[in-house]
Amino acid sequence: xxxxxxxxxxxxxxxxxxxxxxxxxxxxxxxxxxxxxxxxxxxxxxxxxxxxxxxxxxxxxxxxxxxxxxxxxxxxxxxxxxxxxxxxxxxxxxxxxxxxxxxxxxxxxxxxxxxxxxxxxxxxxxxxxxxxxxxxxxxxxxxxxxxxxxxxxxxxxxxxxxxxxxxxxxxxxxxxxxxxxxxxxxxxxxxxxxxxxxxxxxxxxxxxxxxxxxxxxxxxxxxxxxxxxxxxxxxxxxxxxxxxxxxxxxxxxxxxxxxxxxxxxxxxxxxxxxxxxxxxxxxxxxxxxxxxxxxxxxxxxxxxxxxxxxxxxxxxxxxxxxxxxxxxxxxxxxxxxxxxxxxxxxxxxxxxxxxxxxxxxxxxxxxxxxxxxxxxxxxxxxxxxxxxxxxxxxxxxxxxxxxxxxxxxxxxxxxxxxxxxxxxxxxxxxxxxxxxxxxxxxxxxxxxxxxxxxxxxxxxxxxxxxxxxxxxxxxxxxxxxxxxxxxxxxxxxxxx
Ligand code: CS2
Numbered sequence: 001x002x003x004x005x006x007x008x009x010x011x012x013x014x015x016x017x018x019x020x021x022x023x024x025x026x027x028x029x030x031x032x033x034x035x036x037x038x039x040x041x042x043x044x045x046x047x048x049x050x051x052x053x054x055x056x057x058x059x060x061x062x063x064x065x066x067x068x069x070x071x072x073x074x075x076x077x078x079x080x081x082x083x084x085x086x087x088x089x090x091x092x093x094x095x096x097x098x099x100x101x102x103x104x105x106x107x108x109x110x111x112x113x114x115x116x117x118x119x120x121x122x123x124x125x126x127x128x129x130x131x132x133x134x135x136x137x138x139x140x141x142x143x144x145x146x147x148x149x150x151x152x153x154x155x156x157x158x159x160x161x162x163x164x165x166x167x168x169x170x171x172x173x174x175x176x177x178x179x180x181x182x183x184x185x186x187x188x189x190x191x192x193x194x195x196x197x198x199x200x201x202x203x204x205x206x207x208x209x210x211x212x213x214x215x216x217x218x219x220x221x222x223x224x225x226x227x228x229x230x231x232x233x234x235x236x237x238x239x240x241x242x243x244x245x246x247x248x249x250x251x252x253x254x255x256x257x258x259x260x261x262x263x264x265x266x267x268x269x270x271x272x273x274x275x276x277x278x279x280x281x282x283x284x285x286x287x288x289x290x291x292x293x294x295x296x297x298x299x300x301x302x303x304x305x306x307x308x309x310x311x312x313x314x315x316x317x318x319x320x321x322x323x324x325x326x327x328x329x330x331x332x333x334x335x336x337x338x339x340x341x342x343x344x345x346x347x348x349x350x351x352x353x354x355x356x357x358x359x360x361x362x363x364x365x366x367x368x369x370x371x372x373x374x375x376x377x378x379x380x381x382x383x384x385x386x387x388x389x390x391x392x393x394x395x396x397x398x399x400x401x402x403x404x405x406x407x408x409x410x411x412x413x414x415x416x417x418x419x420x421x422x423x424x425x426x427x428x429x430x431x432x433x434x435x436x437x438x439x440x441x442x443x444x445x446x447x448x449x450x451x452x453x454x455x456x457x458x459x460x461x462x463x464x465x466x467x468x469x470x471x472x473x474x475x476x477x478x479x480x481x482x483x484x485x486x487x488x489x490x491x492x493x494x495x496x
Pocket of ligand 1: 232233304374
C-alpha cells in the first residue's frame, strides 16, 4: 500500500499543484443557500460544479450536501471540509479541479430533524435533488405517489422525522410555513420526464395526506422547475483515488470522474432567489420538455440499450459496447429511425449532430462507464427511456423493431442469469418481482415476456395489449435466450 499523503482539506488546499484548478474564492467564507438531497457522484460532477463556478461572484450559494441512504460520502467529505477533486477525462487527457461548493454535509437518517431545520433556514432558498429514479417512492408508469411505500407510510406517521425525499421536502416546507422563513425552489435533477411537475405532484399528494392547509400553502410558496441534466459520470474507482493522490500529492477519499460534456437546462420558474446558474453555462428556458425528451430518449434510451445488450454480449463498459459494430449499428438506426421521429427539436439543435455526438461520448475510452452500472434500476428507467417512445411510435403507426429488441434485452438481463449460466446481480427495487416473473415462466420465452409485461408499474396496462409489439419482443427474447446477444443483434441489423 503506497504511503498515505496528507488529506485534502482547507488547510492543505494551498498545496494543490498549479496545474490543478482550485476554487476562485475562499470556501470558508461561503454561506449555505442550497440543500442538495442525494450527494452522489452525479451531483458532485454536475450541479455542484456549475454552482462552484459562481461562488466567487456570489458566495451565498454554498451547498449542504445530504445523503439519504449511506453515510459514506458525507463522512468522507466531512473529513475534507467538503472539498473533493473532479477528474475530467477524454482521449486528450485528464484535467483535475478541486471543487469547494459543498460547505456542509448531513447524513439524513442520523438526524432528520436537524436536516429539516437546515432546509427551513431562511438563508436556504433552493433544494436540489438527485436521489435517482427510484428515490421518489412513486409508480414509474403513472408518476403517482405510492402511499403504501414503507418510507411514505413511515413519514406520514412520523412527519417530523422523515426518511423519504418527498417526506423531507414536505417537512421542510411545513417548517418554513410555521417559521415564516419564506418560499422555496425545489429543483429536481433526476432523469424523470417533466421532473418538476412529477415532484410537485408527489409533494402535493403527500402534503394533502397530512393537511389540506399545508398543501395549499405549498402550492403558493414553492416552485418546482423542470430540468434536463446531462453528464456521463461513472462510479469512482480505487484507481481514480490513486490517480488523484498522484496528481495532487494529497489524499481525497471522494473524487469524482466525468466526461468534458455538461448540459443543464432549467425551466424559468421559481418562487425564491436562485443562483445565476446561467452565468456558468446552464440554460434557462421557458419549456424544458423538448430538451428533456430528446435527452431521455436519445441518450438514456440508447444508453440502456447498450447496457443490457452489451452486458449480455460480454462488454464490461459502455465504450466497448458502443464500439461493437453490430451494437453501434443497432443504436444508430434506433436513434435515427425510431426515436428521432418522435422528438420536437429544441431551438438551435441539429439532431443528426446531437446523435453523432452521443455516439462519440459513449465511445470515450477514457471513461470506464460499466454496462452493469447503467443497467441498474431498469424497472424505474424503462418507462421514460424506451416505453414512452414506443407508445408514440405505435400511436403513429411507426415501426418499433429496434426498440423491441432493446426491451427484450432488458428482459433477458432481468432474468438474473447471463449467457454462461452465471448469476447477474440485478440491482433494481423490483428485483424480487422480476425474479418471480422469471421463475413463473420456467424458461418459456413467451411466458417470460408476458410475465414481465404483466407488471403495470413498468408497462402500464396499454402496452401488454399491443399484440404485435408483444410478439416482436417475445421473438427477440426467444432469440436472445437461444442464440445469445451477439448473434441476435448481428442478425437483427443484417435483416432490418
Ligand atoms: C445513465 C445515466 O446510469 C445511467 O442510467 O444512463 O446516468 C447517464 O450517464 C446520464 O443521464 C447522462 O447524462
